[in-house]
């Protein structure tokens with residue numbers, strides 16, 4: 001089946017003064033996939049994401065989201081995307097249900113806050129304030145809020161940074177659920193195990209350029225086909241497997 005393009009980026013350039021942070025990036029994200037932007041710090045991932053999210057001005061190039069040209073109608077793009085807010089956007093006096101109601105009001109959307117919280121295993125926290133949540137709960141809430149305007153695409157910038165292994169795996173499951181319910185997901189991550197597990201396709205970005213785009217399996221197969229071999233024999237488990245085996249998969253959210 002022909003895949004539908006949800007995001008197209010063509011020859012995107014971003015200059016900060018004399019410095020060119022994004023040097024002519026092109027890629028496509030297909031509808032219904034989890035697409036990863038991978039790369040070292042300073043590669044230009046956040047800049048690229050923020051331009052697509054209409055939060056930053058590009059220097060040149062073209063961007064379409066669901067067929068809408070960024071130059072022609074950024075407001076229409078804003079309506080169909082879900083973006084994680086900075087935690088400073090969560091008014092300290094409001095509990096999770098009240099925050100969801102407030103955002104729903106801003107977006108002019110009917111949302112059942114309890115149902116949304118249930119989807120993200122946060123039902124027990126309905127009456128809690130954001131600052132009383134654990135790291136994993138905060139991330140789950142922040143991803144939940146991206147869905148309030150019923151977007152076609154959500155953007156997650158390093159969604160699992162700072163979480164323990166159980167909370168990371170739980171979040172991976174949730175992100176897959178979001179995709180399986182039809183939302184396209186774009187994430188950035190430094191964790192290659194995360195990208196390998198989660199991403200249907202990814203772009204590897206380095207120094208403002210895309211140097212590879214494919215599924216994780218295809219990227220690995222290409223490397224192996226080029227004659228690459230790991231120095232040591234691959235172990236049948238890693239330390240994270242030991243950790244999860246010993247401490248269990250259950251979320252810890254004291």
Ligand code: ADP
Nearest residue numbers: 016019021039040041042043044045046047048
């Ligand atoms: P990444 O998300 O991959 O870590 P960024 O997009 O944040 O990369 O940054 C890419 C490059 O652009 C970095 O060298 C960064 O220092 C620079 N940069 C980012 N934002 C600004 C800005 N507002 N002004 C000047 N330089 C910036």
